Amino acid sequence: MSDDKNKGGSKLTLDKPGRLELKKTVETGQVKQSFSHGRSKTVTVEVKRKRTFERGASGKMRAVEEGGKASTSAATYSPAMDGLSDAERDARMKALAGAAEQEERLRKEREDSDRRAKEAAERRKEEEEQKVKDAEAEKARAEVEAKMKAEMEAKRAAEEEAARQLAEEEKKRDAEKAAAGSKSAPKENKAAPKAAVVADDAGGANRGPKKRPVEKKTQAAPQPSRASRGEPRRRQGKLTITQALDGDEGQPRTQSLAAVKRRREKEKLQAQDMRNRNEKISREVTVPESITVAELANRMAERVGDVIKSLMKMGVMATQNQSIDPDTAELVIEEFGHTIVRVAESDVEDILVGEADNEADMVSRAPVVTVMGHVDHGKTSLLDALRATDVAAGEAGGITQHIGAYQVEMASGDQITFLDTPGHEAFTQMRMRGASVTDIVVLVVAADDGIQPQTKEAIAHSKAAEVPIIVAINKCDKPEADPMRIKTQLLENDLIPEDMGGEIVCVEVSAKARTGLDDLEEHILLQSEILELKANPDRKAEGAVVEARMEKGRGSVATVLIQRGTISVGDIFVAGGESGRVRALLDDKGRKIKTAGPSVPVEILGFQGTPSAGDDFAVVDDEATAREIAEYRQRKAKAAKQIVTQGMSSLDQLFSQIKAGEIKEMPVVIKTDVQGSLEAITASLEKLANDEVKVRVLHGAVGGLTESDVTLAASTGGVCMGFNVRANPQARDMARRDGVDIRYYSVIYDMIDDVKKVLGGMLAPEVRENFLGYAEIREVFNITKAGKIGGCYVTEGMVKRGAKVRLLRDNVVIHEGTLKTLRRFKDDVKEVQSGYECGMAFENYEDIKAGDVIEAFEIEEIAREL
Structure with missing residues (x-):
C-alpha cells in the first residue's frame, strides 16, 4: 500500500495478485522449572494470540488486540491519525507500542510476584513439615541424649551462630553483587512480545522488513530483597525458553540458602545419631x-x-x-x-538339680539290694542261686574281683536289683556323694564261721548309711552250722534279731542246697513295701556309676544303676569328670536294649573317659553343657590333689573347728593289735563322754588300717587311730589324697590324753568372777566434754582401770558395765588401793549420785577338763 493512494482516498488494493493469509496465532515451547531439594520439571508453554477485526468510524477495518486494544498497525488508521505526516505517525506508533509493551511487562511482573509468593508459601509449608518431623525425631532421641544434652546444646548454639553469621555474610555479598550489577548492566532494548508482531491488515505494498519501534526503558516497582526475607537471591528479568534451555545446558543453578541450611541440619542429625550409637551402654x-x-x-x-x-x-x-x-x-x-x-564356677552343676517330682508321676520301682559280708561266706553263690546262674565259676579263684549289678525277676513277677561287691568301698563312696543308691543291705554270715572282721565292717558301714539290714545266715546245710550262735553274735554288734525282740530279720538259707531263698525274697519285698520305693520314669535319667572299666575294642564301659528317669540310646550324659553320648545300652545279661528305667542296672558305652565308681550320672540337654560340667569337675579334682597341707594336721583342724563351735562329737576309727587292747581303748573312750561332748567310735577292729577304714573316716570327717599297728601303702595314699589324719600310738594313755584334750576343747570354758573392791561416791563433778565424774573413796580392796563395775544404790544393782577412766588428781592410774581417793567415770553411763557404791570385779575364763 502506497502513501499516495492513501492520501488520494482510493480503494485499498493488492499490488500483486495473491491471496490473503493469516499467520500462526499459537507459539509453543518448553521451559524447565527448578524446585527445592534438587527437583526439576519440564513443562510445555503455549502462547496464544487472538486477532479480531472491527470497522472503524471511517469504515476502515482494523485489528483489535485481546482486551480491546487495537494493534499497532490498526492504530495507523485511527481517525486521530488521519492527516498526520509519516514522522508523526511513526512517533505515535512507537508511543502506542511502548505503552502496550509496558503494560505487558507489568502483567508479567504481577504473575512473577504471585508465583514467588506461592513458592514462598510452599517452601514455608515444607519447612514447617520438616520442623514437625525434626521435633518428632528429637523427641525420640531425647532419652539417649540425656547425658550429652549440655554438650549438644552448646554445639547447636555455636552452629546456629555460625549459620547466622554465614547468612549475614551471604546477604552482604548478594547486596554488593546486586548493586554492582545494576551499575554495570548495559542498557538494552527489550524485545517486543512475539505475539505483538505488527501485521498489515491491508496487505501493504511494501513487504520488506519493517523497522521495529524503539522500546522505552521503564523501571519496575521496587521489590523487597529476597535476602532480607531469608530467601535465596533469584534471577532478574523474565525467564524465556532460550534462557531456560541455556541454563539447563550451561552452568547449574546455585543452591538456595534454605537448601544449604537443610543439608547442614541433616548432616548434624546424622552425626548426632552416630554419637548416640557410639554411646556407652551399661551391661x-x-x-x-x-x-x-x-x-x-x-x-x-x-x-x-x-x-x-x-x-x-x-x-x-x-x-x-x-x-x-x-x-x-x-x-x-x-x-x-x-x-x-x-x-561361682560350681553354678554349672545347678542344671543337674532337677525339680521335685510330683506325687502323681511317681510309680513303684524295684528295690536295690547290696549283698555284703565276709570273704568266702557265700555272697556271690547266694546271688547265683537267686539268679539261677553260675557267675562264681567265672571268677578267678572263686573270689569276686569286680562289682556286679544284676536284676532278678521273681516267680511272682516282682523284680529285685542286686549289687554284689567284693567290699564296701564303692558303697561308702556313693553314700559320701549323697547318692541314695542302696535301699536294703543283705548281710551274709556263714553259719559255720560266724561274724568275722569284715562282717563287722559291713555292719558299721550299714549303720553309718542308715540302711535297713536283713541278715542271711548261709551254709545252714552243713552239720556244724549253728544259727543261734550267729544270732548271739549279732547281739554283741547291736543287731537284735526279731525272735529276740528286735527289728533285724534273720533268714536261714543255703545257697548250695537252694533252701530258704523264697523266704529271703519275701522279706526283701516286704521291706521294700514298708519303704514305699517310688520313682518318676518320665524325666531325664539320673543314677550312679557302680563300676567302670576299660575294655579292648569297646572303650570305657560303665555299669550304671538308674535311680529315676529313663535313659535311651543317643542321650548325652555326664558322669563325674567324664561326659559322652550313649552309643549302646546292655542289660545284666549282655543283651542290647533301647531304654532303661528306674532301678535298672545297665552297661553304657560311649564315655569319653573312664569314670570312678560311685560317681553321679545324669543326662543333660546338649554336649556343650556336658563338657562344661565335666571340665569343671576335672579342674576341681586337680586342685584338690594339689593342695598341700603344711604344719597343720587334721587333728589341728579338728581343734580349730571345735573352737568355732562346729563339732560336739568326735568320730574315730580304731585299729589295734589284739582284741583286749581294742576293748580297753573303746571302754576308756566311752567313759570320757558327758552331756556336752562324746566320742563316736565308727569302727573298731583288730588288724592294720586299710582303705575301707580311711574311706569310712573320710565319709564322716573322723580320725583314724592305730595302736601298735600301721596302715598299708594304699591306705596311706588314700588318706593323703582325702585329707584323713592317721595317728599311731604305742601307749594307751597317750591316745586317751589326746582324745581328752580334743573333748576338753569342745567344752565351753568356765567363767569365774573375782571380787576386787568397793568404792563410795562422795561427790559428783560435771566436767565439760568429759561428762559426770564421781569423786570416790576406796573403802575396801582396790579398783583397777578397765575392770567390770556394778553401781549399787541402796544395796540394789542399778547398772553393770565397764570402768572408763580412773584418775588420782590429774593423772591416769592403773589401780587405786583402799584408803585413797580417786575419780571414776563409767562407760556410756552417767546417772550417778553422791552416796552410791561402786563394786569392782573381773571375769576369768578357765578351760574345762574332763
Whole structure:
C-alpha cells in the first residue's frame, strides 16, 4: 500500500495478485522449572494470540488486540491519525507500542510476584513439615541424649551462630553483587512480545522488513530483597525458553540458602545419631571365679587394649590370655560403667538339680539290694542261686574281683536289683556323694564261721548309711552250722534279731542246697513295701556309676544303676569328670536294649573317659553343657590333689573347728593289735563322754588300717587311730589324697590324753568372777566434754582401770558395765588401793549420785577338763 493512494482516498488494493493469509496465532515451547531439594520439571508453554477485526468510524477495518486494544498497525488508521505526516505517525506508533509493551511487562511482573509468593508459601509449608518431623525425631532421641544434652546444646548454639553469621555474610555479598550489577548492566532494548508482531491488515505494498519501534526503558516497582526475607537471591528479568534451555545446558543453578541450611541440619542429625550409637551402654557382666582379660573385654564389649590400660593404672600387669581374680575384674567393670554379676564356677552343676517330682508321676520301682559280708561266706553263690546262674565259676579263684549289678525277676513277677561287691568301698563312696543308691543291705554270715572282721565292717558301714539290714545266715546245710550262735553274735554288734525282740530279720538259707531263698525274697519285698520305693520314669535319667572299666575294642564301659528317669540310646550324659553320648545300652545279661528305667542296672558305652565308681550320672540337654560340667569337675579334682597341707594336721583342724563351735562329737576309727587292747581303748573312750561332748567310735577292729577304714573316716570327717599297728601303702595314699589324719600310738594313755584334750576343747570354758573392791561416791563433778565424774573413796580392796563395775544404790544393782577412766588428781592410774581417793567415770553411763557404791570385779575364763 502506497502513501499516495492513501492520501488520494482510493480503494485499498493488492499490488500483486495473491491471496490473503493469516499467520500462526499459537507459539509453543518448553521451559524447565527448578524446585527445592534438587527437583526439576519440564513443562510445555503455549502462547496464544487472538486477532479480531472491527470497522472503524471511517469504515476502515482494523485489528483489535485481546482486551480491546487495537494493534499497532490498526492504530495507523485511527481517525486521530488521519492527516498526520509519516514522522508523526511513526512517533505515535512507537508511543502506542511502548505503552502496550509496558503494560505487558507489568502483567508479567504481577504473575512473577504471585508465583514467588506461592513458592514462598510452599517452601514455608515444607519447612514447617520438616520442623514437625525434626521435633518428632528429637523427641525420640531425647532419652539417649540425656547425658550429652549440655554438650549438644552448646554445639547447636555455636552452629546456629555460625549459620547466622554465614547468612549475614551471604546477604552482604548478594547486596554488593546486586548493586554492582545494576551499575554495570548495559542498557538494552527489550524485545517486543512475539505475539505483538505488527501485521498489515491491508496487505501493504511494501513487504520488506519493517523497522521495529524503539522500546522505552521503564523501571519496575521496587521489590523487597529476597535476602532480607531469608530467601535465596533469584534471577532478574523474565525467564524465556532460550534462557531456560541455556541454563539447563550451561552452568547449574546455585543452591538456595534454605537448601544449604537443610543439608547442614541433616548432616548434624546424622552425626548426632552416630554419637548416640557410639554411646556407652551399661551391661551386666557375668564374672566367674577366674576370667581372662580377653574374655572380660569380650563380655563388656570393650577393646582388649583399653582393659589392659585400665589394669596397668591399677598396677596390674597382665596380658590378654592371663586370668584375673573377681575383685580386680569388678574394679575394671565399674570403671567402664558396667554392672558385675558374680557367679561361682560350681553354678554349672545347678542344671543337674532337677525339680521335685510330683506325687502323681511317681510309680513303684524295684528295690536295690547290696549283698555284703565276709570273704568266702557265700555272697556271690547266694546271688547265683537267686539268679539261677553260675557267675562264681567265672571268677578267678572263686573270689569276686569286680562289682556286679544284676536284676532278678521273681516267680511272682516282682523284680529285685542286686549289687554284689567284693567290699564296701564303692558303697561308702556313693553314700559320701549323697547318692541314695542302696535301699536294703543283705548281710551274709556263714553259719559255720560266724561274724568275722569284715562282717563287722559291713555292719558299721550299714549303720553309718542308715540302711535297713536283713541278715542271711548261709551254709545252714552243713552239720556244724549253728544259727543261734550267729544270732548271739549279732547281739554283741547291736543287731537284735526279731525272735529276740528286735527289728533285724534273720533268714536261714543255703545257697548250695537252694533252701530258704523264697523266704529271703519275701522279706526283701516286704521291706521294700514298708519303704514305699517310688520313682518318676518320665524325666531325664539320673543314677550312679557302680563300676567302670576299660575294655579292648569297646572303650570305657560303665555299669550304671538308674535311680529315676529313663535313659535311651543317643542321650548325652555326664558322669563325674567324664561326659559322652550313649552309643549302646546292655542289660545284666549282655543283651542290647533301647531304654532303661528306674532301678535298672545297665552297661553304657560311649564315655569319653573312664569314670570312678560311685560317681553321679545324669543326662543333660546338649554336649556343650556336658563338657562344661565335666571340665569343671576335672579342674576341681586337680586342685584338690594339689593342695598341700603344711604344719597343720587334721587333728589341728579338728581343734580349730571345735573352737568355732562346729563339732560336739568326735568320730574315730580304731585299729589295734589284739582284741583286749581294742576293748580297753573303746571302754576308756566311752567313759570320757558327758552331756556336752562324746566320742563316736565308727569302727573298731583288730588288724592294720586299710582303705575301707580311711574311706569310712573320710565319709564322716573322723580320725583314724592305730595302736601298735600301721596302715598299708594304699591306705596311706588314700588318706593323703582325702585329707584323713592317721595317728599311731604305742601307749594307751597317750591316745586317751589326746582324745581328752580334743573333748576338753569342745567344752565351753568356765567363767569365774573375782571380787576386787568397793568404792563410795562422795561427790559428783560435771566436767565439760568429759561428762559426770564421781569423786570416790576406796573403802575396801582396790579398783583397777578397765575392770567390770556394778553401781549399787541402796544395796540394789542399778547398772553393770565397764570402768572408763580412773584418775588420782590429774593423772591416769592403773589401780587405786583402799584408803585413797580417786575419780571414776563409767562407760556410756552417767546417772550417778553422791552416796552410791561402786563394786569392782573381773571375769576369768578357765578351760574345762574332763
